[in-house]
Amino acid sequence: xxxxxxxxxxxxxxxxxxxxxxxxxxxxxxxxxxxxxxxxxxxxxxxxxxxxxxxxxxxxxxxxxxxxxxxxxxxxxxxxxxxxxxxxxxxxxxxxxxxxxxxxxxxxxxxxxxxxxxxxxxxxxxxxx
Numbered sequence: 142x143x144x145x146x147x148x149x150x151x152x153x154x155x156x157x158x159x160x161x162x163x164x165x166x167x168x169x170x171x172x173x174x175x176x177x178x179x180x181x182x183x184x185x186x187x188x189x190x191x192x193x194x195x196x197x198x199x200x201x202x203x204x205x206x207x208x209x210x211x212x213x214x215x216x217x218x219x220x221x222x223x224x225x226x227x228x229x230x231x232x233x234x235x236x237x238x239x240x241x242x243x244x245x246x247x248x249x250x251x252x253x254x255x256x257x258x259x260x261x262x263x264x265x266x267x268x269x270x
Contacts, residue, residue: 145177145189153177157196162225164201164241164257166265176202180224185209195225200262204255211254213246223251239266 178197181187233248241257243249
């Protein structure tokens with residue numbers, strides 16, 4: 142894994158407004174420091190550039206790992222993870238209270254693969270409200 146320069150770390154955190162770009166939880170008040178995630182994993186040829194980095198909470202980062210493709214739970218079709226640099230969150234997800242709802246295949250598959258509605262995540266989001 143390549144080292145991420147401080148300037149890219151800072152840019153990624155600021156751009157994400159200190160929130161996980163997958164599940165939306167705030168880094169403020171969390172015990173663990175969020176990861177700077179390679180959207181296309183470096184193991185899969187992803188570069189350490191601002192266009193390929195996202196801020197991810199530890200849970201989302203570890204659940205995503207080096208995977209690039211996941212299955213849509215509705216159709217079984219293989220799709221890519223949501224890419225916060227190339228896709229708009231609101232076009233792939235919506236909120237139902239504190240619950241994330243995946244809209245098209247990418248949103249549904251990302252929601253399931255990252256388990257965005259696990260009990261601890263729902264409790265954290267409710268606490269933020």
